[in-house]
Amino acid sequence: MDRVVNDFTINIATANGTGSQSANLILLQTLFDMGIPVSGKNMFPSNISGLPTWYIVRLSDNGYQAPGDRTHIQVLVNPATWDEDLAGLEPGTAVIWNTDSKMEMNREDVISYPVPMTKIARGLNPKLARMIANVVYVGVIAELIGMDQAVLEAAISKQFGGKEKAILLNSEAARLGREYCANELTKRDPYTIEARDVSDDGFFVEGNEAVALGSIFGGVQMLAWYPITPSSGVAEGIIDWLPKLRTHEGKATYAVLQAEDELAAAGMVIGSGWAGARGMTATSGPGISLMQEFIGLAYFAEVPSVFWDVNRVGPSTGLPTRTQQGDLAMLYEGSHGDTQHIVFIPGTVEECFEFGWRVFDASERYQTPVFGFSDLDLGMNRWECHGFEYPSEPMDRGKVLLTQEQMDAIENYGRYRDVDGDGIPYRTLPGSGIDPILYRGTGHDEDGAYSEKPDVYYKLMQRLKQKIDGARDNLPAPIMREEVEQDIGIVFYGSMENTIEEIDDILETATGKKVSTLRVRALPLHSEVQAFIERHNTVIILEINRDAQLHGIIRKEYPVELLSKIHSVAYSDGMPPRARLYAERIMEVLKEVGA
């Protein structure tokens, strides 16, 4: 039997709230610390305790981070999904199963590893047996695939940071699992690991925490939020780090408000922006739906405000613990009437940090609501990170007149008058006494006075359009990886970044064709996006939703002669994108159009 090294997927089926998440993170951390390229995906339910949960660990020397096509090692602990999980396995899968689950192993064609997990755990500590049983399977996996015991114990220490009792207990449970495997089981599967060079700068971080840190280094002054999965980690990360990073003379240089709902959170953000501060909120699609009216106010009254949307599956309550790119169109044209908004779209945890501070600069520069657009996959899973780059530019506070001299230097000043020709007017702050005006969501002239005049309204709306249009090439440029052939190009965005390389490899293997890729990092679209499309013969817009939302934006904005070569692959089932599934759809489209 040929060994399979560092190229397989482990699927662990447990129940929510049983402590399995700690065990799974220990497994992930150990593999990572051995230098093996690894990713973990938590497929958890919208529930606190009892419903099924799966954790998928992908090991890949190629660096592939998407969930793989199949499971190679299955851990069965949860009776509730036992039969279905077992039935779905390919022949030859290694199955580590808890013999104390009172469930049967009825497959002859899999490699069976029965382990009395609960009994072993009970021997250690009867009260905590259910929890410790999870670490027993980690020990069994460690022995089966060849994990380093010292690295494993270090990962346990890290997971239970400082809690000596827990560290001892869990280390012992892992050791017992390992011993049981060595003494009672014979390895009959090919899956094994080899340590690789450990990159000494790498660490794991969730996208949400990276956004949180980026926001703090962006100088966030007011956070208002209402808890919602999968975005709560952004606010909680900020709340966790602020006292350490932003205390001055023993006092807070920020305010955090847990709002009564998302509407109030949006109102607080806009109030703080109006007052001259950097305010933000973090929410998910349902929250953005509730904030629509306020988003229009901030756009029309030109108030800086930052909104992070960590996308979950919609519409409605949808699948609250699954991932999607279904909110893009809503963000871009949020609120009633004609609107257009700036959207930053990170694809990596490093960018989550960078865009965390950049969104504030853009929002104050353009005096408009700015969105950060992440998703559950990027936000709530742990990703390898190679460090955060300190902001390369000082804060851009935009066109704010702080003194009467500054005001006097401007000829024909008006709060909403474009004196520089870029569509961006100057503003003054409450309390300054400089050109006090009544901000309003109603029609207003260039001085801010109420107006319903047709030419005043028309001119205002044209200026707002010019202002946002002018942002295009000042927003993060797309990242391109271009082949000399310039035949097929794939345009994608956000967390698809973590699957694109594998899709690319599958396409090349299957068709022999080399494809270029472009990752969009902001809306409105950078001019490089159109240039890339112009250079390629066939372009696929690849996204994780049903309605091809980016494709729709491109169709609406780009010259009609370009549209015939632009095609869509949009698919969403709640799961993080699996490479083969998207690659096959791309190949179908290419075949249909004869590319």
Added chain:
Amino acid sequence: MSDKPVKAIKLNVINEPKDSYTGGKSSLCPGCGHDQISSVIVNSAWENGVKPHRIAKMSGIGCSSKTPAYYLGQSHGFNTVHGRMPSVTTGANVVNKDLTYLGVSGDGDSASIGIGQLIHAIRRNVNMVYIIENNGVYGLTKGQYSATADIGSKKKKGVTNETQPIDLCAMAVNLGCSFVARSFSGSKKQLTAIIKAAISHKGFALIDVISPCVTFNNNDESLRSYGYVKDNQAELHSVGYIPHFSPLEQVEVPAGAYRDITLHDGSTMRLETISEEHDITDAVAALSALHKADAEKKHVMGLLYFDGDKPALEDDLDLHDTPIVELSEDVLRPSAAQLDDVVAAFRS
């Protein structure tokens, strides 16, 4: 030289003329109670000697919420969205605690679409004045009943209201609001004293002002018409205000019983007993007064409830003494060394 004497312009304690506190021309119906309130706001701010540019005028949507355009032309303001003025004010307040936040709302704004935000602003004790210009009808949409319309009251057109009203003062008392008062747009003296005191108070000051809608709800069958409210008041006390810059000892001592309340900025609210004393620190007494007046189809007037010791939101947040909005980049953006520490913590 003319013989005509030059009329001296009257200045307030900070040497500002009253003109510094006025605003644009009102577009409300002639005789609207809201315009009377606007003029009381102008007087109160001027007489109190508040710097006009240190006031922030906040409002939602509706007839009442249009009024910030008609007063305090030297103050920044924000006419926000329907019922959401409290959250916008809260966000502004925490980043700039040194401004005086003067919110104006209506009964549509406060008792219906925005009742949740009002409740939570009270709960947080946001340091602001919150004036409800309460007329029992939606004026801008031409006279539908609002949620504060009294049972048995009939507006100019349509049927008698049979739906239980929401009493915003009773609600505020129950929520522990730190300053709850009711007044009448026609009672200029009382309203002026109450608004001045609310400005001097630190915390959420709710003032429910009955302000008749002359167009849709000023007929004889209405319990919120000028005539009815004028004749059917249950006055809790007579309200006076002595600013912190006028020595208290120089003010004439009332003949009867009275109670002085020292406000946050050192000013005094003087409550003179009319028949029997209303205990403003007793929430049950406040509710009892409201219910008693209700039963008699009367409107309670005066300061219902007061708690000067309740910490305001800005106190709870342990904010830096300098308003957050005035902090500079070197304070707001942590250093590169701090980022190194953060990353090191992840790596360890």
